[in-house]
Amino acid sequence: MMPGTVFRSVLDHSLESLIHRLRGLCDNMEPETFLDHEMVFLLKGQQASPFVLRARRSMDRAGAPWHLRYLGQPEMGDKNRHALVRNCVDIATSENLTDFLMEMGFRMDHEFVARGHLFRKGIMKIVVYKIFRILTPGNTDNTEALSLSYLVELSVVAPAGQDVVSDDMRNFAEQLKPLVHLEKIDPKRLM
Amino acid sequence: MGVTCVSQMPVAEGKNVQQTVELLTRKLEMLGAEKQGTFCVDCETYHTAASTLGSQGQAGKLMYVMHNSEYPLSCFALFENGPCLVADTNFDVLMVKLKGFFQSAKASKIETRGTRYQYCDFLVKVGTVTMGPSARGISVEVEYGPCVVASDCWSLLLEFLQSFLGSHTPGAPTVFGNRHDAVYSPADTMVQYMELFNKIRKQQQVIEKRKPNQ
Numbered sequence: 001m002m003p004g005t006v007f008r009s010v011l012d013h014s015l016e017s018l019i020h021r022l023r024g025l026c027d028n029m030e031p032e033t034f035l036d037h038e039m040v041f042l043l044k045g046q047q048a049s050p051f052v053l054r055a056r057r058s059m060d061r062a063g064a065p066w067h068l069r070y071l072g073q074p075e076m077g078d079k080n081r082h083a084l085v086r087n088c089v090d091i092a093t094s095e096n097l098t099d100f101l102m103e104m105g106f107r108m109d110h111e112f113v114a115r116g117h118l119f120r121k122g123i124m125k126i127v128v129y130k131i132f133r134i135l136t137p138g139n140t141d142n143t144e145a146l147s148l149s150y151l152v153e154l155s156v157v158a159p160a161g162q163d164v165v166s167d168d169m170r171n172f173a174e175q176l177k178p179l180v181h182l183e184k185i186d187p188k189r190l191m
Numbered sequence: 192m193g194v195t196c197v198s199q200m201p202v203a204e205g206k207n208v209q210q211t212v213e214l215l216t217r218k219l220e221m222l223g224a225e226k227q228g229t230f231c232v233d234c235e236t237y238h239t240a241a242s243t244l245g246s247q248g249q250a251g252k253l254m255y256v257m258h259n260s261e262y263p264l265s266c267f268a269l270f271e272n273g274p275c276l277v278a279d280t281n282f283d284v285l286m287v288k289l290k291g292f293f294q295s296a297k298a299s300k301i302e303t304r305g306t307r308y309q310y311c312d313f314l315v316k317v318g319t320v321t322m323g324p325s326a327r328g329i330s331v332e333v334e335y336g337p338c339v340v341a342s343d344c345w346s347l348l349l350e351f352l353q354s355f356l357g358s359h360t361p362g363a364p365t366v367f368g369n370r371h372d373a374v375y376s377p378a379d380t381m382v383q384y385m386e387l388f389n390k391i392r393k394q395q396q397v398i399e400k401r402k403p404n405q
Contacts, residue, residue: 070288100276105239
């Protein structure tokens with residue numbers, strides 16, 4: 001599976017306008033909010049870069065499975081492609097995931113809480129969320145917002161090789177201007 | 192899933208694995224059990240790659256990745272005396288990505304395949320345990336469907352086991368342990384299968400060591 005992703009952010013005071021527009025553009029469904037706790041684990045070997053896995057759990061939906069995600073390196077293919085493309089593996093797991101990862105040799109690198117809204121349009125997923133830093137490790141009640149903005153993420157998970165998806169994403173992103181300009185992130189700038 | 196007991200049936204004197212399985216299944220059919228399809232439980236063993244060991248400074252651990260045809264969309268990953276993770280089958284894809292860190296132990300795949308029998312509230316599975324092309328033993332799994340608390344139904348399970356296993360009836364599985372009132376789960380069954388497979392592997396190693404040099 002390969003997700004294509006584009007990112008941007010909006011300041012807090014623009015959130016309502018963006019949500020209003022997304023409600024109009026996206027599939028008709030009950031507004032869905034979420035509150036998730038994500039932990040990023042690393043496994044260091046003699047390879048240059050550690051293996052990264054992301055473990056995510058819902059804090060507001062009791063009984064939901066935990067979610068484990070592997071994201072590969074960004075594909076450096078076609079520069080004209082409008083979205084960042086990476087290999088991904090998504091796994092639903094039981095709630096003893098963190099104990100199991102530690103037993104495998106993984107160590108937690110960082111964690112955060114994400115709170116926001118989820119929208120769908122066909123196979124596209126649009127998430128508008130705020131990231132909160134956890135002040136005391138393991139205590140998700142004590143958090144502080146990382147910034148005054150909400151992150152806007154447009155993503156699609158599709159079988160490898162479907163570049164048509166990237167054009168759909170660009171067309172959708174056009175409709176969100178000028179509220180937010182969704183763009184492909186240059187991964188080298190993040191290093 | 193109801194409370195389940197997994198045990199090994201020794202091969203009958205003067206008979207081979209297949210003949211012993213046939214003896215057992217005939218006994219079950221005489222009791223009145225009905226055949227209900229087949230089952231398979233398999234186990235692959237992984238060990239931490241040497242490249243990871245050095246940096247972590249710990250002894251290599253064995254991780255078992257198992258599948259059970261009763262739960263076709265699930266995958267079970269466990270460590271001996273450690274946690275058992277229940278995941279969906281994408282976990283197998285993740286193990287391929289992790290091959291630089293976890294390597295499959297040579298010729299480690301072991302599985303048991305056989306027939307399922309329903310007898311009232313009991314589900315009995317008699318399987319031939321194989322490593323590669325060779326049959327190495329016999330597994331017997333008995334599940335009592337209506338009950339999920341081991342301490343509430345172990346006596347009943349034992350009585351049923353005695354009715355067709357006779358003197359080969361096993362003791363209470365170690366997974367029941369001290370958790371008398373805990374709810375039984377499929378992960379407990381997979382731990383029992385892991386213990387059974389390890390026991391059969393060790394028995395096989397002893398047999399290999401005893402073989403005279405050619």
